[in-house]
Amino acid sequence: MHAVFVEKILRVQPYVKRLYLLLRAADTKSATDRMHDQIIGKELFRVLKDKWGTDFDSFIAEKVVAVAGDVTFDDLGVKELKYDIALSVNTFGVQHGLKFVNKAFGGYFQDLYVNYNQKLKLVMRLVELYEPYMLFKGIFDDNNAEELRRITRERFVDAEAFNFDARCIDWEDYIIHTHIPGLQKHVMMKR
Numbered sequence: 001m002h003a004v005f006v007e008k009i010l011r012v013q014p015y016v017k018r019l020y021l022l023l024r025a026a027d028t029k030s031a032t033d034r035m036h037d038q039i040i041g042k043e044l045f046r047v048l049k050d051k052w053g054t055d056f057d058s059f060i061a062e063k064v065v066a067v068a069g070d071v072t073f074d075d076l077g078v079k080e081l082k083y084d085i086a087l088s089v090n091t092f093g094v095q096h097g098l099k100f101v102n103k104a105f106g107g108y109f110q111d112l113y114v115n116y117n118q119k120l121k122l123v124m125r126l127v128e129l130y131e132p133y134m135l136f137k138g139i140f141d142d143n144n145a146e147e148l149r150r151i152t153r154e155r156f157v158d159a160e161a162f163n164f165d166a167r168c169i170d171w172e173d174y175i176i177h178t179h180i181p182g183l184q185k186h187v188m189m190k191r
Contacts (some may be wrong), residue, residue, distance in 0.1 A: 003039045010063060011048055019064045021078060025065035041063070129147070129187065184191055 002021065009016055014111055021039070025031035040060055052059045070077035102109040 003042050003044050006039055006064065007042075007044050007048065009100075010059075011051075011064065016096070018062075021064055021066050022067050022071065022078070024070045025066075025068040025075075028066065028068050031068035031074070035064065035066040096103045126183075 002023075006019060006021065021031075021035060023031040023034050025034055036172060047057075049056045067078060069079075095116060098109060098113045100114045
């Protein structure tokens with residue numbers, strides 16, 4: 001089934017940027033070997049081989065990426081999936097799949113496709129906003145805030161009036177009722 005699907009996409013949609021093919025394998029080299037032996041090496045790819053000639057191998061290397069994993073495991077058994085690959089597979093992959101299916105069925109899934117695209121644009125905007133923080137390896141601490149709280153207690157400053165203990169914040173309430181509405185009002189509408 002993989003071979004038929006991959007061959008069809010590469011032959012009919014040659015503009016596709018990249019296909020990520022999840023194959024049960026222990027590592028990337030094993031996945032790549034399996035892809036070439038059990039999929040790309042099949043007679044089914046003869047038409048593409050004839051079309052691309054000596055450039056066939058470079059065409060495949062540019063368009064198809066073997067990803068080692070296993071659908072029976074959490075995170076599909078993928079150990080070293082990079083951020084950009086994950087984003088492509090999990091968001092753009094679905095978008096392109098919906099577009100392909102929508103075309104194949106004469107626009108039958110148009111509403112679903114449009115709705116998904118709108119949601120995808122919102123998600124991509126959020127990714128753009130939060131990307132610097134998602135992969136940031138810095139360490140945040142509150143040592144200075146704790147020191148300031150200690151000094152205010154020692155000097156008998158009214159701790160109730162000057163309370164800034166982050167442990168008192170209901171973070172779920174803050175995110176839902178303050179942070180997200182602020183993003184919607186001041187950030188998302190500017191695009």
